[in-house]
Amino acid sequence: MTTSIERVSAAPLGQADIDREMAELRRTADAAGNGAPAPLHPSRDYPPYRSSVLRHPKQPLVVVRDPEAVELTGPVFGVTDVTDLDSDLTRQHVGEPLGERITVTGRVLDRQGRPVRGQLVEIWQANASGRYAHQRDQHPAPLDPNFTGVGRCLTDDEGRYHFTTIKPGPYPWRNHLNAWRPAHIHFSLFGTAFTQRLVTQMYFPGDPLFSFDPIYQSITDERARERLIATYDHDQSSPEWSLGYRWDIVLDGPAATWIEEGRS
Amino acid sequence: MTAPTPSQTVGPFYGYALPFPGGGDVAPAGHPDTITVHGYVYDGAGQPIPDSLLEFWQAGPDGSTAGAPGSLRRDPVTGAVLGRNGVDFTGFGRVPTDADGHYALRTLPPGTPGYLSVCVFARGLLHHLFTRIYLPESAEDQLLASLEPRRRATLIARPERDRVYRFDIRVQGGPEEETVFLDFG
Secondary structure (H helix, E strand, O other): OOOHHHHHHHOOOOHHHHHHHHHHHHHHHHHHHOOOOOOOOOOOOOOOOHHHOOOOOOOOOEEOOOOOOHHHOOOOOOHHHOOHHHHEOOOOOOOOOOOOEEEEEEEEEEOOOOEOOOOEEEEEEOOOOOOOOOOOOOOOOOOOOOOOOEEEEEOOOOOEEEEEEEOOOOEEEOOOOOEEEOOEEEEEEOOOOHHHOEEEEEEOOOOOOHHHOHHHHOOOOHHHHHOOEOEEOHHHOEOOOEEEEEOOEEEOOOOHHHHHHHHO | OOOOOOOOOOOOOHHHOOOOOOOOEOOOOOOOOOEEEEEEEEOOOOOEOOOEEEEEEEOOOOOOOOOOOOOOOEOOOOOOEOOOOOOOOOOEEEEEOOOOOEEEEEEOOOOOOOEEEEEEEEOOOOOOEEEEEEOHHHOOOHHHHHOOHHHHHHHEOEEEEOOEEEOOEEOOOOOOOOOOOEEOO
């Protein structure tokens, strides 16, 4: 015999449950904030994103302030690591992909505002229907034979990157019942130090799914969340061709105070 | 200082974008000093994590951290991955865990400083984690000295046989299990 309590606990979590948890964590963060600087990154322990529960450390991280640390240097990339076509995701197949053609451009900077030059930027994304070209994506939306959704480029001397692609669709996932991800492009970035490494997601302005998404909401500070949203830039749009989005990226890194010690 | 762009998880679908053939073959092909470092990545329930991605960065055998381009070398004619040129030591490796949560890296032993820096990404991990792999022969430095013995042990690779080392990463656990992760501020 199943008791009513067991039936309740076995019911799949719905959006309302996740909304309640996210609101509670926002309240906690605001209360803790009270004058203190808001967190700049998501907490690794964010239970509304269910997959984080067993995949975040419980021991405190160990602070390293060694000016000789290998992590203050980092991998380098060059012209042999990319080809010209890699930054145009609409030209990687015989035909053209379906969807809204867009360009995404911006600068990669460090926290002092200096351009990150000649470094590797990698992106990946779902197609216009919200389907990844990945065997484990079981969303019953069509694959597009003319779209893989992978790109890479090197930043130029001003730290600028540029991609031509199609606007990805939102897609469902199984975090909870009726969970949907806002449309996004995954970005992977390198700085001059390995400590500046960043993997993140770029979102599109005005997405109605923002408030429902525990991955986006894992950043509890609203201003920090908004740093992940690209700006529609009409000057970047190309007549009769494509819509333009601009998104600058600032790489976090070791505080200047102790990194400079190693350079003196 | 400008506020940084926040991190987000790598998610489950990076597999056709980030890994590249030969990503774990950092040592130039056939180099006689090549060592293998391998192991499993585990979650807080002790289950292997099949969808994590590990990146490695290290000094060359001469202690140089200059690195070299060409880890992801491509054919400009077809766009296909050519892989490393077999001569240069780029110092950079990238290895996704396979279906049973296992990874393997073939590299050259670093000079001084004698550790491999590791960056861990995974679905479920909202912000990457840094750790280090110390080889038992060179397991002495400021960081190790600052750790209590049971925590220090999580950073030292275990020799399995000649030139083969085992290093597991436990993303979550008690102080004796969980790998030491680093905060560079």
